[in-house]
Every structure is written in C-alpha cells, then in structure tokens.
Amino acid sequence: MKTNTLDVLIVGAGAAGMMCAIEAGKRGRRVRVIDHAKAPGEKIRISGGGRCNFTNTGIHPAAYLGENPRFALSALKRFSQHDFIKMVERHRIPYHEKTLGQLFCDDSAKDIIKMLTDEMKAAGVILSLNLGVKAINKTGTLFSVDLDDGSRVEAQSVVIATGAKSIPKMGATGWAYDVARQFGLRVTDTRPGLVPLTFEPTLLESLKPLAGVSLDAVVQHKAPKDAAAGRPSKPTQFREGLLFTHRGLSGPSILQISSYWREGEAITVNLAPDIDVAAALLAAKNENGKQMVHTAMGHIVPRRLAEVLCERAGLKGKLAEQGDKKLRALAESANAWTVKPVGSEGYRTAEVTLGGVDTTQLDQQTMEAKDVKGLYFIGEAVDITGWLGGYNFQWAWSSGWAAGQAA
Structure with missing residues (x-):
C-alpha cells in the first residue's frame, strides 16, 4: 500500500x-x-x-x-x-x-x-x-x-x-x-436546525388556502420552566419573514425559532406586529359598521389570511353584526396565534x-x-x-x- x-x-x-x-x-x-x-x-x-x-x-x-x-x-x-x-x-x-x-x-x-x-x-x-x-x-x-x-x-x-x-x-x-x-x-x-415546521393534517387542511402567503411576523417560543433557576425561561423571539407552506410554516422567522423549539411545544405568532388588531377592528366597527368583517381584516393582514382567520373564528357578515368579544378573539388569532407544530421537515431541508x-x-x-x-x-x-x-x-x-x- x-x-x-x-x-x-x-x-x-x-x-x-x-x-x-x-x-x-x-x-x-x-x-x-x-x-x-x-x-x-x-x-x-x-x-x-x-x-x-x-x-x-x-x-x-x-x-x-x-x-x-x-x-x-x-x-x-x-x-x-x-x-x-x-x-x-x-x-x-x-x-x-x-x-x-x-x-x-x-x-x-x-x-x-x-x-x-x-x-x-x-x-x-x-x-x-x-x-x-x-x-x-x-x-x-x-x-x-x-x-x-x-x-x-x-x-x-x-x-x-x-x-x-x-x-x-x-x-x-x-x-x-x-x-x-x-x-x-x-x-x-x-x-435538525434552521428548518421549516410542520402541522398535523386537520390543521393543514384548514390552512390549505394560505400556502404561498408570506408576511412580516414576530414568532416567539417560550421555553419550559428553567428547573435550575426555578422560574420560567425568558421567551425567545424573532421578527422576520414568515411563509405558509403546504406542510406548515417556513420563512426566516420560523427557521430561527426552530432551533429553540422542541417537539410537543407551542410557538406564538404575531401576524400583524405593528398593529393592535383589536383596536383597529373596534375602530373600524364604529366608523363603518357596514363593512364586512373579512374586508376589515384584509386591511390589516393579507386578504387570503384575513378570510381564513375569519372562517376559523366563525365570523361572517358585517362588523356591526359582531360582538366586541368576538372581534377581540379574532384579533388575538392575528396578534397572538398560538400553534403547536408536530415536527419539522427534518435534515432534508435543515440548513x-x-x-x-x-x-x-x-x-x-x-x-x-x-x-x-x-x-x-x-x-x-x-x-x-x-x-x-x-x-x-x-x-x-x-x-x-x-x-x-x-x-
């Protein structure tokens, strides 16, 4: 040799x-x-x-x-x-x-x-x-x-x-x-790290119309309680682009948070980080109650996302027909959407x-x-x-x- x-x-x-x-x-x-x-x-x-x-x-x-x-x-x-x-x-x-x-x-x-x-x-x-x-x-x-x-x-x-x-x-x-x-x-x-996150089939089906929708978002992960310190760990968050996919979520903000997320844990997503959605919807209701609720949401988030959020919240019709409590719940689904991914796309796409x-x-x-x-x-x-x-x-x-x- x-x-x-x-x-x-x-x-x-x-x-x-x-x-x-x-x-x-x-x-x-x-x-x-x-x-x-x-x-x-x-x-x-x-x-x-x-x-x-x-x-x-x-x-x-x-x-x-x-x-x-x-x-x-x-x-x-x-x-x-x-x-x-x-x-x-x-x-x-x-x-x-x-x-x-x-x-x-x-x-x-x-x-x-x-x-x-x-x-x-x-x-x-x-x-x-x-x-x-x-x-x-x-x-x-x-x-x-x-x-x-x-x-x-x-x-x-x-x-x-x-x-x-x-x-x-x-x-x-x-x-x-x-x-x-x-x-x-x-x-x-x-x-895998810096990787897209995936959803379970039922959730995926309800979000199917959103595949391809992208927007600026704040994504937060709250780690489990710090056993050594005896208190909750400080949440980690990133504000960057987010992309809905046919498997779940991707985009820079999701890739970043994926390195901190563990299976079984939830993440919280603010889909309108610069807007108090509840205040915006209530103001729109007072100014123009005849406006359709999904139209009002469409001024805050992308139209397709607005329609899906309204559908998931069970809200149809005009703003004037919606109770303030329901509008606040709709707003929370945009400003603080808590979702639990079931996994990631794995090493195949992990950076x-x-x-x-x-x-x-x-x-x-x-x-x-x-x-x-x-x-x-x-x-x-x-x-x-x-x-x-x-x-x-x-x-x-x-x-x-x-x-x-x-x-």
Whole structure:
C-alpha cells in the first residue's frame, strides 16, 4: 500500500476545512485536504440563494446555541467577522449588506470558493476531491488514514471538517460523530436546525388556502420552566419573514425559532406586529359598521389570511353584526396565534444540525480533542450552532482559523 506522509490531513473541503488548510499552510505545514464531493465548498455554493451570506456584521454570543455556547467566544474573537471581511475585500469581491447585518456577495457564492481555493494554492495546500476515508487509526504520535483509492496517509494532525447531517442530498452524514466516538469523545444529541415546521393534517387542511402567503411576523417560543433557576425561561423571539407552506410554516422567522423549539411545544405568532388588531377592528366597527368583517381584516393582514382567520373564528357578515368579544378573539388569532407544530421537515431541508461533538472535550483555543493529541473538530461537527444570517459561516471561518494555528 502506498503511504504518504503529511503534517496535517483535513477531511472536508467546506468552509471550515478550507480556512483551516489556509492557516496551517501559511505556517509551513504540509497540508492535504480531501473530500468525497466532486467540488470544494458545495454548501457555500448553494447558500444564500447562490450568493453566500458569508458573515454578519453583528456577530454576538447570544446568537449561538449548544450545551456551552460560550465555547465559541475565543475563536470568534480571535478571528472575527471583521477579519473575514478584510479577506473578502483583499480579493476584491463585491458584496452588500441586507437586513440585520447579513453580508452577501454581489455576484456569486463561487467568488468565496475561488478566494478560498486560491488562498489554499498560495499556501501550498494539496486538494484531493472524489476521495473518502475508509479508516482512521492512531499509533503513537501519528495517525494512519486509509483512503478509498487504496492509499494510506500518515499525519501528525487530523482535522475533521465534514459538517453534519443537514442536506443529505449533498452527501452530508454523521461521519464526524462516528470518528469522535471512535476516539472516546462524547457527542451530544443532534437534531435538525434552521428548518421549516410542520402541522398535523386537520390543521393543514384548514390552512390549505394560505400556502404561498408570506408576511412580516414576530414568532416567539417560550421555553419550559428553567428547573435550575426555578422560574420560567425568558421567551425567545424573532421578527422576520414568515411563509405558509403546504406542510406548515417556513420563512426566516420560523427557521430561527426552530432551533429553540422542541417537539410537543407551542410557538406564538404575531401576524400583524405593528398593529393592535383589536383596536383597529373596534375602530373600524364604529366608523363603518357596514363593512364586512373579512374586508376589515384584509386591511390589516393579507386578504387570503384575513378570510381564513375569519372562517376559523366563525365570523361572517358585517362588523356591526359582531360582538366586541368576538372581534377581540379574532384579533388575538392575528396578534397572538398560538400553534403547536408536530415536527419539522427534518435534515432534508435543515440548513444546520444542532448538537455535535461535546465542547467540553475540546480545547477552545485550538479545537483539539483534549485527550487525543493531534485530533481536531471544527465547524458544524461541533456542538455550536448559530442563527440564520451568516452566523454559522462565521463559526466555520473562526473555528477553522483557530485549528489552523495549531494543527
């Protein structure tokens, strides 16, 4: 069997893996990156509608989830969004800011991929595609890695940057977790994150006319009582777009709240966040009682939504014919619609995976496994997950950078 000797073998040519390779290569390390995909950065390529929401101007600790989200602070501070923006500007990639600090390429996500592959090439990194791993073992100070092509690599350091389970059609798997467990590392419970939520059939049928309706909304999740503190946890809420689908709810606000929601719990949706719907309906009743109730609601929320809300409330006819109590109940269905999803669309459409390699088993400065010298885990494989809006890419850049300083 042909054996190649390296300083660093990185498995996974995604955002974290390529950033790690660049930094390790700059230190003069002999670095090779392998990936089973036919091209590097496939998740980068499809992100942000093909324009890659590569970071966020407002990266902050509260935007990250995990058993110990503060683990991410060291890497995020040492290689911040500002550092990555400088890299983008150095490569003269035009970009723009959308809402909530989200930065996107003006032209194509491929610009970010080219930047990373150019940087790897300049750092002397070898990139091998269409190549997977059969087995990883460690003897003494060296890792022995058997590859699909029948060759073997021996390396001082192995970096696992293969992501997690989200979007399996792109080849995503839980392989990183298998490696972690092989070497005795704990993996926290995993589940889909940043994912559309689904409803039970009866509710879906009543909301069927709303498929395709989108609007601005505030979506709130009230976590169960904090047992440690002995009091209810503070609700989490997001104000962004919401989309009714033929399966349930989607849109940025729903994707965000999905990372906090658990099966069996309810969410509360304000479908008219800038309007006191009860006050608006009662005022309309006084001013023009002959107006149909669904017409009055149609001035507040999209027409199709107004019709469905009125139908679900059992209200027909003119405003003057409706009691104030019924109008207030209708208003509450718009300003505080409490609904209990039955599930999510799963890893198939999830943008990220929540959970992963337990951060207590990793060095937060280097991302190295504390008890397995030379083994590193970075990016989505780790139990750190960010909000929608560039936060997960920044974690990939930052964790990859941190490992690249040490591997």
